[in-house]
Amino acid sequence: MKIEGKAVCIGPDIDTDIIIAGRYLRTKDRRIWSEHVLEDLDPTLAPRLEGAVIVAGSNFGCGSSREQAPVALKEAGVRCIVAPSFARIFYRNAINIGLPLAECEVSCHDGDLVSADLEAGIVEVSGKQYRTRPLSPRMLEILNAGGLVGLWKVKG
Amino acid sequence: MSTLSEQILRACEGEFVDRKVDRAYVHDGTGVLTLEAFEKISDHIENPGQTYVIFDHITPSNNSTTATLQAELREFALDRGLFFSDIGGGICHQVMGEDVVLPGEVVVGADSHTCTLGAFGAFATGVGATDMAAVWASGETWFRVPETIEVNLSGRLRGPAEAKDAALTYVGRLGMDGATYRALEFTGAGAGRLSMDERMTFCNLAVETGAKTGLFYADQVTCAYLAANGRTGTVQEQQDCRYERTIGIDLGDIVPVVAEPPRVDSVRPVADLEGLPLDQVFVGTCTNGRYEDLARFAAIVKGRKVSVRTIIAPASREVLKSAVNSGVAADLLEAGCTLLPPGCGPCIGMHMGVIGEGEICLSTANRNFRNRMGVGGQIYLASVATAAESALRGVLTEPGNAL
The missing domain is CATH 3.30.499.10 (Aconitase, domain 3)
Structure with a gap:
């Protein structure tokens, strides 16, 4: 799976309350989540996420198990998230809904072109290559099916 | 092994x-x-x-x-x-x-x-x-x-x-x-x-x-x-x-400690921040809403009055029943606390105790992330005894050693 996009850089310990606040959770309307994603971090961010690769600090997605967090990012157009580490429930949730993650630390600025090859385990930023912690074969299988629901439809 | x-x-x-x-x-x-x-x-x-x-x-x-x-x-x-x-x-x-x-x-x-x-x-x-x-x-x-x-x-x-x-x-x-x-x-x-x-x-x-x-x-x-x-x-x-x-x-x-917003790992002795003015005290949640917690809070406030709005949410119907049967619930009400139905209460800022812009809540819950209990509000996390002493005085207070 190869992904490319412009970097949007944010800091460490981005919690799921910041990704999508509790006040927006009581709905099944995904547009509400994508419109308000990361609003409490930066209210101007959501429209800039279409086609973006988020490059974050460590412990991305800590806190609540709310699956609306990765869904909101994916619906807003985020193609991949690159971070040195992810909180584990967020990690599983993102893969399960088909949002690719790359676990590695990169040097990057807003707007830099970021490409990721998750099978090869490589992220490239401005011509420099970084090796990611590899996704397990099971995680890759889920991602390649577009998520766990997609995999269930194929395998039953 | x-x-x-x-x-x-x-x-x-x-x-x-x-x-x-x-x-x-x-x-x-x-x-x-x-x-x-x-x-x-x-x-x-x-x-x-x-x-x-x-x-x-x-x-x-x-x-x-x-x-x-x-x-x-x-x-x-x-x-x-x-x-x-x-x-x-x-x-x-x-x-x-x-x-x-x-x-x-x-x-x-x-x-x-x-x-x-x-x-x-x-x-x-x-x-x-x-x-x-x-x-x-x-x-x-x-x-x-x-x-x-x-x-x-x-x-x-x-x-x-x-x-x-x-x-x-x-x-x-x-x-x-x-x-x-x-x-x-x-x-x-x-x-x-x-x-x-x-x-x-x-x-x-x-x-x-x-x-x-x-x-x-x-x-x-x-x-x-x-x-x-x-x-x-x-x-x-x-x-x-x-x-x-x-x-x-x-x-x-x-020793009694608080976690300062917006990080749960930003932990300091209560003594360092004593006197911080509070707008609300919240006792409850899956962290500290059990019978022992309610009984401890009641033992401290019994016979006195809280001086800041204080919300108490029992973690379950069983907890509430125990609090009613033992007289703990009556002590809480007499002290001026507001008793919520069993559940998560205002922990995730959805209802029944959402805080306002610039307000500070001392909470016995587990998360103090930015805006979690209300946009523009701040959450300090602490123990039940710290919550009780602080509720009585309206400011963050280290619980007494006399307990």
Whole structure:
């Protein structure tokens, strides 16, 4: 799976309350989540996420198990998230809904072109290559099916 | 020789395993998305008798959108013969602890604080909605067996220090990602002296270090609690296993602490911040809404009046019944506290105690993230005794040593 996009850089310990606040959770309307994603971090961010690769600090997605967090990012157009580490429930949730993650630390600025090859385990930023912690074969299988629901439809 | 996680999952750390799930639960918040994902993959619930739907997050409902979403989930649960706990029953982790979970079980909950049930010697961890939908359909899920950090507890709590202070202290020492992908085991003579309510407080905060779960070995305290609730458990033995590392905490050294916003690991002695003006005090949640907590708060405020608005949410109907029967509830009301129905209360800023711009809430909950209880508000996390003394004075106050 190869992904490319412009970097949007944010800091460490981005919690799921910041990704999508509790006040927006009581709905099944995904547009509400994508419109308000990361609003409490930066209210101007959501429209800039279409086609973006988020490059974050460590412990991305800590806190609540709310699956609306990765869904909101994916619906807003985020193609991949690159971070040195992810909180584990967020990690599983993102893969399960088909949002690719790359676990590695990169040097990057807003707007830099970021490409990721998750099978090869490589992220490239401005011509420099970084090796990611590899996704397990099971995680890759889920991602390649577009998520766990997609995999269930194929395998039953 | 194996860690408790390895014993329960019957595999070595680092291995990926598929395991049958003994108990699977969702609440009204995560259950809606779980049902949506489930309907895309299956029409078959593998183990309806081991599948639990527990309403706690917005109970009673706050508006008609919430009510409609809850009605769909309620109808599904009743229709499929799932265990269903409606509004007023209490917080999912508390209800599962009171009624269901046993040592050695594999438990998944669609809530990050599912780790609370590690207090029973179960492998209990939070999952998201899609993972849970697959558990409903198949009765199993996959795990990567975690490495384990041992938190060795010695001594005993003294004076006004509580399990909550000790738990915030270990979160402060490990940091918010200090145990990511790992399990915590609480061991040592100090662990054996803690009540089940206190153990649940310890385990509840494990996820705030990034841990997959936190566990106590089931002992006589566990078995006595289970017996009092009509269940039978067996004692678990700690083996001579390999831990990734061990941190030691002498419970006798613990002092009252607060976690400053917006980080749970930003932990300082209450004494450093004494006098901070408060707009609201909140006592409750899966961290500190149990009977021992309410009784402790009542013992401090009894016969006096709180001087800041104070909200108390019992963690379950059983907790509320005990508080009513013992007179604790009357003491709280006499002191001027507002008693909420059992449930999560205002912890996630949805209803019944949302704070306003610039307001400060002292809370016994587990998260102080930015805007969590209300846009522009700040949350300081503390123990029940700190909350009680502070409620009386209206400012952050270190609880007295006379307790």
